[in-house]
Amino acid sequence: MTYQDCINNGTQRMDKTISVLKQELSSLKAGRANPQILDRVLVDYYGTPTPITQMGNVSAPEPRVLVINLWEASMIKEVEKAITQSDLGINPSNDGKVIRLVVPELTQERRKELTKVVSKLGEEARIAIRAIRRDLNEQLKKAEKKGEITEDELTRGEKEVQKTTDKYVKTIDEMVQAKEKEIMSV
Numbered sequence: 017m018t019y020q021d022c023i024n025n026g027t028q029r030m031d032k033t034i035s036v037l038k039q040e041l042s043s044l045k046a047g048r049a050n051p052q053i054l055d056r057v058l059v060d061y062y063g064t065p066t067p068i069t070q071m072g073n074v075s076a077p078e079p080r081v082l083v084i085n086l087w088e089a090s091m092i093k094e095v096e097k098a099i100t101q102s103d104l105g106i107n108p109s110n111d112g113k114v115i116r117l118v119v120p121e122l123t124q125e126r127r128k129e130l131t132k133v134v135s136k137l138g139e140e141a142r143i144a145i146r147a148i149r150r151d152l153n154e155q156l157k158k159a160e161k162k163g164e165i166t167e168d169e170l171t172r173g174e175k176e177v178q179k180t181t182d183k184y185v186k187t188i189d190e191m192v193q194a195k196e197k198e199i200m201s202v
Contacts, residue, residue, distance in 0.1 A: 018165065026151070026180065029148045033144045037141040042055075049119045051074040051076060054067070055067060058098065060094060084108075085113070095108070099117065122199070131196045134195045145184050145185055149178070156177070
């Protein structure tokens with residue numbers, strides 16, 4: 017294994033960490049209707065837990081309204097039940113054809129709670145990135161002991177790993193700041 021293989025492996029793992037954080041942040045509601053908040057809500061669709069987004073079209077025709085147009089109208093009650101039981105805090109209403117979700121305006125207290133959640137998610141992602149860095153450095157040291165790479169390559173690899181780690185931590189910080197700003201904007 018060359019030190020470049022080790023770094024490429026680490027970069028892929030760090031990319032996955034970033035995509036998980038991106039997904040978690042997008043599922044947090046920030047007072048605006050965002051179809052992605054429904055990604056975590058699963059409906060019992062003929063015995064199979066299925067995301068709402070796979071059962072119909074979800075759109076946001078207005079800033080604080082989501083409209084779910086199901087392909088199978090008989091599933092309206094099941095979808096409403098799943099939304100009510102979820103942790104979204106939104107009450108669905110239907111007219112027999114579509115389900116409407118009005119996203120309530122966030123209170124200042126709730127906004128502060130959400131920014132704490134965002135900070136916690138960011139810190140978890142930073143911890144994951146640092147754990148990957150530690151693993152990569154250990155892999156490099158083992159490869160150097162086995163004679164697979166030279167001492168110069170070990171030093172170069174450690175510098176590259178640190179540079180990559182710094183880049184990903186900066187990305188996480190920017191994502192967290194952007195989400196906090198979005199949540200706190202009224």
